[in-house]
Amino acid sequence: MKYILMMNTMKAGHGVPEWPQKDLQAHVAYMKSLHKELSDSGELVSAEGLSFPDQARLVRAGKDAAPITDGVFPEGKEFLAGFWIVDVETPERAYAVAAKASAAPGPGGAPLNMPIEVRPVMSGPPPEML
Amino acid sequence: MTARHGEETAFDHLLRELAPHVLGAVMRRFRDFAAAEDAVQEALLAAALQWPLEGAPGNPLGWLIQVASRRMLDRIRSESARRNRESEVALEAATAAGSPAAGAAPEQDDTLLLLFMCCHPSLTPASAIALTLRAVGGLTTLEIARAFLVPEATMAQRISRAKQTIKSSGIPFQMPDSGERAHRLLSVLHVLYLIFNEGYTSSGGSGLVRDDLSNEAIRLARIVHRLQPDDTEAAGLLALMLLTDARRQARTDAGGELIPLADQNRELWDQQQIAEGVALLSATLPKGAVGPYQLQAAIAAVHDEAARSADTDWPQILALYDLLKRMSGNPMAALNHAIAAAMVHGPQKGLALLDGLAADPRLSSHYRLDAVRAHLLEMAGDRAGAVRHYRAAAAGTANLPERNYLTMRAARLSSGSG
Numbered sequence: 001m002k003y004i005l006m007m008n009t010m011k012a013g014h015g016v017p018e019w020p021q022k023d024l025q026a027h028v029a030y031m032k033s034l035h036k037e038l039s040d041s042g043e044l045v046s047a048e049g050l051s052f053p054d055q056a057r058l059v060r061a062g063k064d065a066a067p068i069t070d071g072v073f074p075e076g077k078e079f080l081a082g083f084w085i086v087d088v089e090t091p092e093r094a095y096a097v098a099a100k101a102s103a104a105p106g107p108g109g110a111p112l113n114m115p116i117e118v119r120p121v122m123s124g125p126p127p128e129m130l
Numbered sequence: 131m132t133a134r135h136g137e138e139t140a141f142d143h144l145l146r147e148l149a150p151h152v153l154g155a156v157m158r159r160f161r162d163f164a165a166a167e168d169a170v171q172e173a174l175l176a177a178a179l180q181w182p183l184e185g186a187p188g189n190p191l192g193w194l195i196q197v198a199s200r201r202m203l204d205r206i207r208s209e210s211a212r213r214n215r216e217s218e219v220a221l222e223a224a225t226a227a228g229s230p231a232a233g234a235a236p237e238q239d240d241t242l243l244l245l246f247m248c249c250h251p252s253l254t255p256a257s258a259i260a261l262t263l264r265a266v267g268g269l270t271t272l273e274i275a276r277a278f279l280v281p282e283a284t285m286a287q288r289i290s291r292a293k294q295t296i297k298s299s300g301i302p303f304q305m306p307d308s309g310e311r312a313h314r315l316l317s318v319l320h321v322l323y324l325i326f327n328e329g330y331t332s333s334g335g336s337g338l339v340r341d342d343l344s345n346e347a348i349r350l351a352r353i354v355h356r357l358q359p360d361d362t363e364a365a366g367l368l369a370l371m372l373l374t375d376a377r378r379q380a381r382t383d384a385g386g387e388l389i390p391l392a393d394q395n396r397e398l399w400d401q402q403q404i405a406e407g408v409a410l411l412s413a414t415l416p417k418g419a420v421g422p423y424q425l426q427a428a429i430a431a432v433h434d435e436a437a438r439s440a441d442t443d444w445p446q447i448l449a450l451y452d453l454l455k456r457m458s459g460n461p462m463a464a465l466n467h468a469i470a471a472a473m474v475h476g477p478q479k480g481l482a483l484l485d486g487l488a489a490d491p492r493l494s495s496h497y498r499l500d501a502v503r504a505h506l507l508e509m510a511g512d513r514a515g516a517v518r519h520y521r522a523a524a525a526g527t528a529n530l531p532e533r534n535y536l537t538m539r540a541a542r543l544s545s546g547s548g
Binding site for chain 2: 039042043044045046089120121122124126
């Protein structure tokens with residue numbers, strides 16, 4: 001069963017975190033080791049990090065389907081920072097991976113405990129034949 | 131299921147037939163399952179590249195065993211070089227252990243032994259499926275990865291971990307004793323059932339690739355049935371697959387949307403496959419040891435034998451589900467039993483049975499309970515109730531074609547055209 005784990009943690013107007021180098025390194029190392037763990041266990045389907053919110057544009061089709069873009073977002077709006085798609089045996093395992101990502105270290109090495117949204121991907125078990 | 135998406139050549143077919151025999155022979159000589167399995171994959175790959183250009187060798191099995199054995203020896207050689215030539219003696223012994231083709235005699239037992247290993251209960255279902263498809267089915271890691279919509283590296287890792295599990299749990303390459311054998315055979319049948327089911331429903335990806343999983347499950351079930359002709363459940367599983375797969379062309383429309391049994395164009399059903407399944411089942415049921423696969427096959431046969439949906443022998447299906455429900459304790463059997471009861475005795479009877487099932491914690495929050503209730507409410511003429519439960523079921527499934535079907539059904543009823 002596949003799940004998407006979404007890190008909805010970036011606030012509009014925020015860019016590169018201004019943490020001490022040591023803390024940034026610890027954070028990056030933690031995320032890399034999580035990636036390796038999921039690769040080694042044969043559970044990783046894909047993982048992507050997204051650009052900072054200042055690159056985000058909201059697009060709608062206007063007249064003649066011409067694109068209309070908005071680029072200034074209200075402070076406090078949360079953005080997707082990145083996601084993992086994992087293929088795991090149980091929902092509990094997906095939650096455990098999400099908790100691990102959530103506990104990535106932030107400034108001073110303390111766990112960030114960021115919220116990770118976990119949702120089944122529509123590729124679920126086929127209806128049983130019975 | 132080749133890199134050319136289903137255009138299976140005669141060589142592919144031959145290689146996959148031979149794969150478990152090669153692996154069995156190499157295993158008996160070298161004992162190391164993980165390494166032998168890798169060596170056999172390399173030999174199969176070499177053959178797939180070489181044979182179409184140069185023609186198949188006179189003794190294809192001997193050729194493959196020889197190439198795989200050479201890879202094993204190379205591996206042992208490089209490992210022993212690393213260990214300061216300590217194991218040179220072991221290498222001499224392995225090299226001297228007869229000509230490679232000499233190991234090809236008891237081929238049939240090898241396939242069964244390999245299935246017992248690959249479907250060992252210590253493996254998770256996903257691992258057992260992947261390992262079975264590679265080691266016994268002779269599929270490449272890339273082909274398996276495509277069928278399950280995961281990257282090749284992920285599938286490779288899953289297979290390698292499965293082999294590690296087998297190694298560390300010390301599962302021997304030998305026939306389990308008679309007491310354990312029946313139980314282990316059930317694990318094998320279950321894994322084949324899961325492979326079939328995965329391919330039968332187009333839950334994602336290219337339909338063609340996934341259809342091939344069903345074909346592969348049928349091929350492996352045929353092998354198991356040939357090796358264990360007296361096992362009635364092995365025969366029952368093969369019959370179930372044939373009788374279910376016979377409806378494949380009719381169960382989705384051109385856009386890939388699900389068509390329920392009652393609305394299928396029965397002219398599209400594969401009559402030859404139905405005849406084969408029915409004949410197999412008819413030869414098996416009188417043997418007496420009736421199990422869940424045979425019962426499911428019997429139910430599929432009753433459906434298949436109805437020329438029109440209205441001709442379906444529901445009392446017969448109800449009796450079979452009644453047996454299945456008592457035998458398996460599977461909540462899905464109980465749900466289908468309620469549908470059959472509704473078809474025989476009217477929707478109120480089915481709905482009353484569902485009320486009893488809602489207490490089962492395995493079902494109470496399961497979307498299938500809502501789907502069945504919606505169906506029975508629709509039969510009873512309660513449109514609003516049916517719409518509500520179709521929508522609840524649609525919200526609960528993680529299978530896209532099924533969600534589309536349930537959503538459509540609700541929309542049709544609420545717009546009044548159903």
